[in-house]
Amino acid sequence: xxxIILLSLTLILLNGCSVKPWxxxxxxxxxxxxxxxxxxxxxxxxxxxxxYEAREGARGADISxxxxxxxx
Amino acid sequence: xxxxSIISLMLLAAIPLVNQAAVLPEDxxxxxxxxxxxxxxxxxxxxxxxxxxxxxxFSASVNYYEDSITSASIDVxxxxxxxxxxxxxxxxxxxxxxxxxxxxxxxxxNDSKESDYTSKxxxxxxxxEMFSAMTTVTISYxxxxxxxxxxxxxxxKEDVDRRIYRLxxxxxxxxxxxxGITWETITDQGFLNNPYRSVRxxxxxxxxxxxxxxxxxxxxxxxSTIAIRGIYYLPYRASLSAGYRYFTDSWGIDASxxxxxxxxxxxxxxxxxxxxxxxxxxxxxxxYSDLYPTIHYQNHLARDKELSTFNSxxxxxxxxxxxxxxxxxxxxxxxxxxxxxxxxxxxxxxHDATAGGGAGEEPLYEFSANVFKLYLSVWY
Numbered sequence: 001x002x003x004i005i006l007l008s009l010t011l012i013l014l015n016g017c018s019v020k021p022w023x024x025x026x027x028x029x030x031x032x033x034x035x036x037x038x039x040x041x042x043x044x045x046x047x048x049x050x051x052y053e054a055r056e057g058a059r060g061a062d063i064s065x066x067x068x069x070x071x072x
Numbered sequence: 073x074x075x076x077s078i079i080s081l082m083l084l085a086a087i088p089l090v091n092q093a094a095v096l097p098e099d100x101x102x103x104x105x106x107x108x109x110x111x112x113x114x115x116x117x118x119x120x121x122x123x124x125x126x127x128x129x130f131s132a133s134v135n136y137y138e139d140s141i142t143s144a145s146i147d148v149x150x151x152x153x154x155x156x157x158x159x160x161x162x163x164x165x166x167x168x169x170x171x172x173x174x175x176x177x178x179x180x181x182n183d184s185k186e187s188d189y190t191s192k193x194x195x196x197x198x199x200x201e202m203f204s205a206m207t208t209v210t211i212s213y214x215x216x217x218x219x220x221x222x223x224x225x226x227x228x229k230e231d232v233d234r235r236i237y238r239l240x241x242x243x244x245x246x247x248x249x250x251x252g253i254t255w256e257t258i259t260d261q262g263f264l265n266n267p268y269r270s271v272r273x274x275x276x277x278x279x280x281x282x283x284x285x286x287x288x289x290x291x292x293x294x295x296s297t298i299a300i301r302g303i304y305y306l307p308y309r310a311s312l313s314a315g316y317r318y319f320t321d322s323w324g325i326d327a328s329x330x331x332x333x334x335x336x337x338x339x340x341x342x343x344x345x346x347x348x349x350x351x352x353x354x355x356x357x358x359x360y361s362d363l364y365p366t367i368h369y370q371n372h373l374a375r376d377k378e379l380s381t382f383n384s385x386x387x388x389x390x391x392x393x394x395x396x397x398x399x400x401x402x403x404x405x406x407x408x409x410x411x412x413x414x415x416x417x418x419x420x421x422x423h424d425a426t427a428g429g430g431a432g433e434e435p436l437y438e439f440s441a442n443v444f445k446l447y448l449s450v451w452y
Binding site for chain 2: 023035036038043044046055058
């Protein structure tokens, strides 16, 4: 059983190495549009995070932070 | 005073994830004026952020941020009897990003100072694009050294050590959609309470029915947060984004928030409109109480309303005007932006001690806040 699980995991990982992009670079024009950024203006979103974190118990992993759309 | 530590850590921890992997951030300069009013607190100040690439492989940014605070908040009123205090905080940060193939390595440093709190933070992050740029993985680490002081006691000086670990994954789902997951763990060790704040306990020997004693927090705090978000390009030129975040910590606070945002450029004009709604809720820390039965009731004591059970709703509107749609001299484009957020806070176990009506019988506290941001951005 253990061997089967290991083999399955290995196959899944090997399959991951051969992932083909289902969105080609030339199909990413919309993703590169500034309106598709989670944080369009960093100076503005940093201030908004500050407003909330100063008044809430929660902190970290803000929803508006982050990015990366492979739009180069 | 705790604002100091919060913003310095938050900004630096965010730096590596703000980048889009394998492409250095755009060269741009922003100048922002911010204003917050609510709950007896007014905060205004400027922020300036300048980013410039150095050759093809490096990009550096510098940020100056200032808060000028005038506070007569409910905490201050209860302790000092409605006297107002003013405070000023200045923060400087510097980041540099190095691009190599599909990898970006980021370093950052942040320094924040106010009269009774200083914070220095260093951060490191690495962002890797993979699977033909369909997936971006980012890991980052930040470490902060804070010093807590007391303006009324010159000899008082305590340290706080803080470490932040973050993992983020961004995934292209389709030609119209991106999603991201971020996990972040923060550990604190040191003097974590506010040297000025007090808790209250039942004392029938005084007319108002309660007396005060200094708050006492645990000296460690560990928290974990996970956030998931997605953004979708609508059939016309507009975007819709949604996100959910869950937080839990060793003080017993469980919190979550949900956000929905819509961005709508107005046809082929230079105008873009932003709409946002956010809902936040949290449970109280296990050692929090609005009114303790006796003095020294337990080892840890807190009456900070940020550690109580409460929720908030935010409605936000923004408008941007792009005033340089064609390049001019060294400038590629520019925009002028104004945004307004209205936030309503409602507390479930924090009473308005200034309202009278018997200790613990006062009305529950609630307040609303207005947040304005006016900023100018240019790209070059």
